[in-house]
Amino acid sequence: MKEEEEEEEEEEEEEEEEEEEQQQQQQQQQQQQQLQRGRRGGGACRSNCNEGGATIK
Incomplete structure (x- = not known):
């Protein structure tokens, strides 16, 4: 059982990492x-650029 x-725990961690990577790419x-x-x-x-720190000067 152990x-x-x-x-299962490892699989969940991998899925979370993939989701984080996708979010970063979207940003x-x-x-x-x-x-x-x-x-x-x-x-x-x-x-709205201020959030990403990409201000146009």
């Missing part, structure tokens, strides 16, 4: 999109 329980993509929008719109995305 071995089975340990295997990076959002930052890039905000930067592009800001350049086109004359820095109009400052307010």
Whole structure:
């Protein structure tokens, strides 16, 4: 029984790590999109770029 329980725990940990990686990738993509929008719109995305620290100066 113990071995089975340990295997399940390991699988859960791996799934959590994968989810975290996906979230990080999504955040990076959002930052890039905000930067592009800001350049086109004359820095109009400052307010929502502050969260990602990608302010356009």
